[in-house]
Structures are given as structure tokens and as C-alpha cells.
Amino acid sequence: DGTRTLIEPGLSRTMGFSPDGKWFLYLKAGRVYSYEMATEKKTTLDGGKSFVNAEDDHDYEKPVYGVGGFTSDGTSVLLYDRYDVWALPLAGGPTTNVTKGQGAKQEVRYRVVQLGRGAAGRGGGGGGRGGGAAPEPIDLSKPLLVSTFGEYTKKSGYAEVAPGGAPVSLIWADKSIGSPVAAEKADRVIFTQQTFNEYPNYWLSDKRFTAPRQMTDAAPELLKEFAWGSKKLIDYKNSRGQRLQATLTLPAGYEPGKKYPMLVYFYELMSDTHHTFSFPVYDDRPHMSTYASNGYLVLQPDVRYVIGRPGSSAVDCVTSAVKQVIALGYADPARIGLQGHSWGGYQSSFIVTQTNMFAAVVTGAPPTDLMSFYGTLYRSSGNIQQGITEVGQVRMGTGATPWSAKELYESQSPVHNAPKITTPFMILHGTADGSVDYGQGVEFYAAARRLGKQVILLSYPDEAHHMGRKENQKDFQVRMRQFFDHYLKGAPAPLWMTEGVPQTRKGQDPTVMTTIKKTEK
Template sequence: MKRSHFSLLLLTVTLLLSSQLLAQDKVLNVDDYNRWSHIVGVELSNNGNWMAYGLRPNGGDDTLHVVSLVNDAQYTIPLGEDAVFSDNNNWVAYTITVDEESRKKMQQKGDQVFEKAELLNLNSGEKYTIERSADIAFSEDGKFWAVRREKPESDKSKHRGSDLILRNLETNQVHNIGNVSEFAFNKKSSMLAYLVDASDQTGNGVYLHNLSSGTLVTLDSDTASYSGLDWDDADAPRKDWNSKGNSLAVLKGQSVDTLIHNENKLLVFRNLNRNISKTILDPNSAQNFPEEMVISGNRNLSWSENGGLIFFGLDEQEPKLKMDKDTVANVDVFHWKDDRIQTVQEQQAGQDRRFTFVASFNPNSNTFARLTDEDMEELESSDHNRFMIGRDEKPYTSDLNWGVSPADLYRVNLQNGERTQFAAEIKRTMGYSPDGRYFLYQKLADQDTALFVYDVQQNKNINVSDAAPVHFNNVDHPYPHESPTYGIAGWTKDGKNVIVNHKYDLWMLALDGSKATNITQGLGEQEKTIFRYENLDEEQEYIDTSKNLLLSAFGEWTKKDGFYQMRIGRKPTPLVFEDASFDEVEKARDTDRVILTRETFVNFPDYYHTNTSFKNFTRITDANPQQAEYAWGERVLVEYENSRGVKLQGTLTLPANYEPGKKYPMIVYFYEKMSDRHHQYSMPVYDDRPHMSTYASNGYLVLMPDNVFEFGKPGTSSLDCITSATQKVIDLGYADPEKIGLQGHSWGGYQSSFILTQTDMFATVVTGAPPTNLTGFYNNIYGRTGTNHHGIMEIGQVRMGRGVTPWTHREIYQRENPMFYVPEIETPFMILHGTDDGAVDWMQGLEFYNAARRMGKEVVLLSYPGEGHHLGREANQIDFQIRMKQWFDHYVKEVPAADWMVNGIPYIEKMYNKARN
């Protein structure tokens, strides 16, 4: 009997649907991670018609995509990166790198690796390529493209100069300029300045190329070294470009064989568009120039906003010492009077060698002023032409300055260096108004904090928060030191107010202290929605309160995200506010087109374009279409309380194909507050953490709970919060109470190690880079910075409390110390630690392992030689991902143990030692 056409169609559809369902049920594992890609290097053209982005696959090479947002045009450039569009939207330039495999081979052979610069005409698709590119720049008007090349590998000369290729993009004329060490267009694109550094210093100098006429002017030439080229418009806003770009500053130096630093002079060229003038600051003849000091090449030159001053660095000249190291003792003297411990000095030695004091030069009066010295080393730059703020941190230098650097604040006169102290022991500052007249800072007063504005012109402090019925310090800040504010939104265009953030709302504070207004009218507090001002115009210096304001919005308890619009005097109204996370918001400079990412646990943060109304979204990228083939989970929010009645949340990832009422195995992954990651996409990447997407695909629940702390109780607080959250998920019927694993890394590693010793709620624990002995950890060194752990222990992340030490509060340290409870461990556990960990010393992990081994506990230490606080080598990352999954599968899901879990791996059987290079 023949089948009907309908039956055949039905069979075909059934088979198709079945194959699709099977495809969607593929289980995600580490072997699949190389199919996932990141989006990197996103750029938007000024007219909003083009977008460039790179796709970077896990463990693979970038591919650059240049796509039209108005039609179907697109270009794909393998190995392309660092795209930049021309100002006139006609061109895009980028570099082309060498693939990673070839790069490794070349580096192993000692060959130099070069990159190409490529220019793409967006209208015609025509390309121009330049080999051995070092620096790339468009003129601001988009009419010229310049590429400075690397010297060929065969050129072993020591001079810094190399070829500069200048292309006129309107005429296609190409000009090759030799021996260029630095170059820069002025912002109005009328001139190109460059420095020549040639062999034997022949032709060295400062040159000016007129881009309209093509004429070349030699501003200065000598057998000297030139550096630090800086236009007076380098940092100027676009509105000032036409009035600037007519002055240059540069250093001219002579090297002396017996001295470390070049003997530099400062050259200032002005009126470059008409009658050029040159002014020289020569330390040998300048009045009041400090003896034994030089103009430093370690600090960039910069101009005051009005072009009246040039700022530069001062350095102490030092003789070159010629000594045989074999005759000199190699000793570090750790002294109790050191302001910084020797290990800190060692880590900061390079920074200290490059440190310079700040000075100013007035070319009109030919006068010099020293602005910083040993008594006040830091100057916070601004656009004010007369005064800036200096900082003196020395009176408060301490090992306990974790997260804060207290300082006395000074007003510094830029013309003569005169300074006036206006505030003492200020821990937190919030910066200048755009014109530099006002400086906002936080001050501790009467056991509370207040916001003060300092008027640099009037030398006057004003308490601008006194009129507000609220305090602006973040009361939820989780560390036992002075809490910060919630931040600043900006300064109003009328020059009369500053807008600052409160927990939910925005407040406008009058600069004379007379008034405080909740401009979001309490809607944030009412709906527990966090409003923040969103500036999409990078040229906008002030907030124009006469116009509609764009606000980002985040629901504290709903986790909804989006944007609101507000007019001062009215309540904010939503534009888009939904169960997703929006990020990477950027508006085209010349139109209202906006690009942004939209992300959920299920949806990779692909890019969309819309406009400033945020009404219609058009998808641009589809970075990971292969995800549709895999079983994927989803997320729900869980609310719970700890034993103190504190309301908390967790985000719970449900396994793929979740069946309500069924109890599942679960992994608990935590750190501090995790519920705000509810809409975070779980990107499969090579690293050292459990990925929720992978475990959900493999039938696990993954709980990420919030965690809050009582000071002095870091371990017991986390035990309370994490077990409360876990029990809540059990009570809700999601989790099988006999099949729950726990994982934490770093600070989470300490907490997971402590919890391990206190409860048998978890079937197993995996702890990564864990501080495990608080008494020993207190005096350990943070390897990356050289600091000891006193600050992080007392007022930082461990939160013991200021002055709470192992000697003054021994019982607290013992109570919170995992090492003291090793005999109580009843749970099998695994430790991850890299031997070169720069945050938590490897010995902490080894000590915990040794103690547990001595007590006969079921423990494995995965030690990765040469690795830091997080695994960096891809092979190691993959290895740990596999072993961690095998560990959880065995102890949580009761899958048979892998051989290494049962028998270990003898050192001589280690595969790495057998592998060939």
C-alpha cells in the first residue's frame, strides 16, 4: 500500500523534529568549549552606520568583522584586530596579527613577530596593506592615514627612528618619511608634527608638515635626542579644536656617559600657523631650577587648558655606577622604620625609578615653578589654569591602608608652586568639576561622613550634603573602614550643583550648601530600583538639567535591568526594563543610533542596535549559534534569611530539561554577593571555576547565594549564609540533600575550607587557592604587590576589625581558622593551588593538605607548578575543569571514580615530564 503524500510529509516533519530535539539535547562538556567565541574590540563609526568587532574563539585566533547597520554589507578579516574608523566614516584601519601557532614557532626560533596595518575603504572594499606596523593613526578629519613601521629584523641599529608612511586618502598620494620616532596630528588636521631619531643623530630634530600645502618646516635640528612630542590640543574638547593646535612642546636631550638621565631642555613652539616662536627652558640657566635635578623623560608633557603653562617631570640626576656584582653583597635590609616594607619596595621599584616630581613652565614669562616635592609628591591634574589639588599621603602611610590612601589636601598655585592646606586625613575623593574650580571629597565628621566641595578660587570648603535628610556614604559597604559614597553622577551645566548617587535615587546638591533635591523623587527607594545617570555623549562635560536625562535602572530584588528617561521635576519613566542585563552601551557621535548588549543566562551577550528611545532592538551579532545544539538550563531567584534574619537572595540554575518536583544533585558556588549575576550568561571558557552552563547541561543544579558578614566572624558568617541558602533550596524541593557539592576560590576558598570543617551538609568540597591558616596568613605577603596581609585581614576582605590581631584576639583567630578544625573534617575534599600564587601563598594550600593527610582525611591537592592565583595555561585550565567535574560526578552523583582519584599519579608517571617541547 502506498503512503499518502500527507503521511510522508508527517513522517518527514516527525523525523526532522526528532533530530532537532536530539541536537538540542547534546550535553555540554569541556571538549565543546572551543566552539564558543567572545566578542572583543567593538568600535562604532561616528555616523552609526558601521560597527567593527572581533570574534575570539576559546583557544583560537581573532576574526575581525566590519558590518553595516543600514544594509547587508560586511567584511571579514581573519586575524584582524584593533579596528578604528576614520572621522568621516569612509575608512576603517586595523592590524593583522600572526596566528598563535605561527607566533609560538617564531618566538621559539627567536624570530621577531611583526604585524601588518591594513586600510579598508568602506565604500569600495579596496584595501591597502603596510608591513611591519608599529603605530597607526588617522588625522581627525579622516583625510590622512599614518603608519609608523618597525625596523626590519636585519636592522640592528640602536636609534629609535623608522619609516613613517603618510597616505593622503583623497588623492592616494603616499609620502615616506624616514627615521621617525614619534608623530602626532593636531586635532584640526592642519599639521603633522614628527621627531627624527636617526643613526649617528644625523638629521635629528622636530619637523612640521603642513597637510594642506605639503610644505615642511624644521622647528629644531641638532645632534641630540628628541622625545615627548605634545600638541597643546592633545586633551582639548572638540569645541576648542579650531582655536588650538598651534603650539608644540618637546624635550631635547643630551646623554652623558657618566650619568643615568639625559640632560634635557624643554622646547616650546608657538604660533605654528603664522610667525613661529621658540622658547627654551634650560635647567642650566633657569632661575630657581633645583640643583642636581633634570627635566625627566619619564613623564609625559602636558598643557594647561588655556595653553599658558606646560607641565613636565623633574628627576634627580644620578651617576652611573660601574661595579662588579660579585664584589657587592646582595642583601635587603628590612627595617622597622621603613614606610613601606621591603617587599613592597621591590615590587614598586620600577615605578619608583620612573617617578617624577611635577613642575610648570610659563613660556610667556619664561618662568619655572616646582609644584611637588618630598613633602607633597602628588598633584591631581585638572583643567583649571591657576590651581590644582596636591596630596600628601606620607603622614598616614601604613600597612593597614587596604582600599584607601588617606592624605592631606592642598591647593597648589600653578604659577609659583605656593600651596595651602584645606583638608586633613581625607580617605576618599570624588574629583573635580569639569572646569577644575570645584573639588568634591568625603570627610569623616562626628562619626558620620559628609560631602564637601572645595572652591579652589575662593579657598573655601562647603558642606554640600548638610541640607539633605540622608547620608551619602554606602551603609552596605561590607568592610570595617570608612565607607565610600555611592558615587557621583556629574556636575550641572549651570555651574550651581553637583548630582550624586544615593542607594537608589539621585540627589542634586547646591554647591553653596543651601539645598538638596531628590531629583528621582524617591521612586528608586519606593520600588527598590537603583537609578544611575547614563551619559552617552563623551563630549558632554556637564549635565544639562534643562533636557531629558537618561538613567540606567536595576531592580535590587527583581534583577530587572534597563533604562528610564527623566525630566527634572518629574518622576522617571521606563524606556525598557525587563528580565535581562544590558551593558556596553555606546551612542554614535553624530546620530542617535545606540549599540548595546543584552544578556541572560540563556542568551549570550550579543550586540543590538537601537536609538535613544530604546524602543526597537535589531540584533547585530550571533556569536554562538551552536548553543542551540546543547541542553541548557535556566535560572530562578531564591529568597532566604540567615540566622540573624538578614534577607538574602541566591540565583539558582536549573538543569536542562528540568522536571518540577524532582530532586537534583547540586553544586554551590559562592564568593560574596552573587545574586546580582542572575542574568549573567555562563560562558564556557577555559579557567578554574565551575561553569553553570556545563553543570546544568549535565543534570546539576547550581546555586550562587548571597553572603554577608559580621566583623570578626568571616568563617562563621559564611557558614551561616551558605548553609541557610542551601537548606532553603532543599526545603523548596529542588535539591537532593545527600548530593550537594561546594566550591569556592580565593576568598571563597577560605570560606569553603572553613565550612568544610564545620558541617557535613556537603558531600564534597573543592577549594581553590585558599587561605587556610589565618594566623600564618596575617603575616604572609601578597606576592603581586609585596604588601603584607595586615590590611586585608583587619579592615579588608577578612574583616577581623581594625586592631584585631592574632596577639590581641587570639581566640577570634582560632575560632575562625580552618586549620584548628582539621580533626573535625568528615567530608572528602580537593584543593587547587598554583605554586606561584601572587595572592595566597601556595604554602597555605600545602599546609592544609599536610594537616588533613596527617589526620587521615580524604584529600587531594592539585598543585600546578608555575601557575598564579588563577590558572593561566590553557592545558592546565582544561585539566582542572576535567578533574573538578570528575570529582563532583563521583562524590555528588556517585559516578565511578577516575583512576587518579583512587590511586593518585606518581611523579615519574606525570605526563608533562614525559612530553617533548
């Protein structure tokens, strides 16, 4: 009759409907509830166990780890904890650990995978606002396919869970094994495998991953014609004792015992990229394969945050990782550089105000004054930056505003800490940035210049948050390499660094990229 019934007011974390439309799932106060549409009955399903993502360090209602799907008999939903898959009866009752606790025991994440027509993946919804489950009902009377990922080994693969049994590995390798795509009418799947120095070619096998065969050999010249580095996982802790990791790229021809110049590039959690093949492409960030090919270590550390202390958290985690790499004998402590873009740009901008650990810093599209950033427009979406500052990526805290927490905002703003800068640094910013207002980069540059600091601003007209024009991408990659080569390798400074380029002559004089001064006529 069109009557609307309120299920629950103020929900921010919902998990969608069961495939038959009989049940609605949601999260409230950290508990998982079902709502039966026919009876309007609400039932807590979690049996007192938390399925909330405890690793999420934002100051909002945290989501569940994820939804694996609903069972084909319509009685249960599959939810994830940090490592394992659980079955929760929709009408309430005892929960079942489908993967028998093997995930927690081995620190391996198990996630449901469905091999439908042309579909696949490390399935399951994330349990966010309007989040959902895998598309097809899951028959637990048949073997269940799950993906596997070693949280601290970075190994990956797939396993099979027989009804009532423990997971049995089908494929497990020290690589990143991609999502399988299944054939519609044959016992075949195709998937990728990759590492830092193994191109993500396609492999073919049956649906139990028996004896995979490599089907493609794309871009073999990359590894044959260029010097390629290798990877190593670094374990470390921050000052709060949190267990963290970083992925360290070793330069081509690495010699044990030799100390190398090192570039640090980071964002938030980077160690899971350990087995990502590094395409040497042009954009506005450094690329591991390019720097490793030219004699650099490249460190990508994880960062965990304390609410209200985003900059300080970055300083803690990044410097802790660097100290560990130095202690292990890889890096020359006098030749370490730092680069970050966007959110990484904010963090690298803050770090340059807090430590002299780095010989040079490059920061791209950075929020630099949290006081003024709070009221600017995220022009790409039309939103004001208040939400992202309080409870989003910046993590200043719910209700923490520039008026209620003025000293806190200033303490975490690069601009307000600019007098403490002792390191030469360079700022990249596009004038048409729709995510972080161009004025944020200019404000930091102006402050540093007025304070007599060594700073360069690379201003790219009409470029967005990430540069789109290939000529500008190339230009920045060249300038960034020259900047780091000068400060970390002792290479001569090009003219654009020593003499600058007037706005009216931008792009007109290629000799400014060299170290040779033109002869006056």
C-alpha cells in the same frame, strides 16, 4: 606662587574636582563636603542625609554610593543614595531628589548615564580614594538618561528624567541590558542584552531605545547543540534576618518535583549575576552551563559579613541558602557539593570544617591559616597581607592582629578547625600563586592528612592564582567534574582519586584519569 594649602588632613574618601576646577569634594566622618578653591570655604552639602554606602560591610571608612557628575551651570553635584539620584548645591542649600524617590519606592537603582562619542555606561564614579564623576557636565534643563536595575528582580533597562519630572521607562526587561554606545553623528545606540540562556548579542535602536533590532547572532550553535539550563531567583534570610538572594541554575530538562544533585559556587554577592550568559570556558572554577547540561543544579548565594567573623558569616549565609533550596524541593540533601576559589576558597575551606551538609568540597587557592597568612607577601603587588586581613576582604577588623586577637584568628582559620572535618575535599593550588601563597594550600593539606581526613591536593607547577595554561585548565575541569560526579552522582572513582599520582609521574600517564587499572606486564 606655588604655595600649598592643606584642605583637610587624613582624608581617605575624596570625590575629585568639578570640571571647572572651582570645587573639590570629599567625605569626612560620613558627611559630604565641598571646598571652594577661591575662598577656601568648606561647606557640608548633604543636608543631614547620608550618601554613604551602608551595604559596604568592611571595617574601613565607607565610601559614598557614587558620583553621577556635576551640573553644566557649575552649581551642583549629583550623588547617589542606595536607589536614587540627588542634586546637592556646591555652595550649600536644599538638596533635590532628581528621580523623585521612585528608586526607593520601587527598589530600583537609578544611575546617571552619559551618551558621549563612543562612550557610555552606567556612569558615575564610586566615591573612593580619588574617585571621580562622569566626564561631561550635566545639563539638568534637558532630559537626563539614567540606567535602571531592580535590586531584587534583577530586571534592568534605561529611563529618562525630564526636568522636574519623575523617571519614565524607555526600556525595561527581565534581562541584563548592557551599556549603550552612541553614534557620533546619528540618533543611534548599540547595546547588548543577555540572560543565562540568551547570548549577549548586539542590538540597535535610537537614543530613546525605541524598537530595538538585533544586529548579531553570535555562537548560535551553543544553544542549538548543547542541553541548556534555566534560572530561578531564590529569596532567603540568614540567621540575623538579613534579606538575601541566590541565583539557582536549573538543569537542562528540569522536571518539577524531582530532586537533583546540586553544586554550590560562591564568592561574595552572586545574585546580581542572575542574567549573565554562562560561557562554557576553561579556567579554575565551575561553569553553570556545563554543570546544568550534565544534570546538576548550581546555586550561587549572596554572603554578608560580620566584622571579625568572615568564616562564620559564610557558613551562616551559604547553609541558609542551601536549606531554602532543599525546602523548596529542588535539591537532594544527600548530594550537595561546594566549590570556591581564592576568597571563595577560604570560605569553602572554613565551611568544610563546620558542617557535614556537603557530600564533597573543592577549594581553590585558599588562605587557610589566618595567623600565618597575615604575615605573607601578596607577591603580585608587593604588599604584606596585613591590610587585606584587617580591613580588606578578610574583614577581621581594624587593629585586630594575630597578637591582639589570637583566639579570634584561630576560630576563623580552616587549619585550626581541621580536626572537625568529616567531608572528603580537594585543594587546587598553583605553586607560583602571587596572591595567596602556595604554602597556605599545603598547610591545610598537611593538617588534614596528618589528622586522617579524606583530602586530595592538586598542585600545578608554575601556575599563578588563576591558572593560565589551557592544558592545566582542562585538566582541573576534568578532575573537578570526576570528583563531584563520584560523590554526588555515584560515578566510579578514577584511578588518580583512588591511587594518587606520584610527583615524578605527573602528566605522564593518561590512564590515571580512567577507572580502569592497567594490566601489569
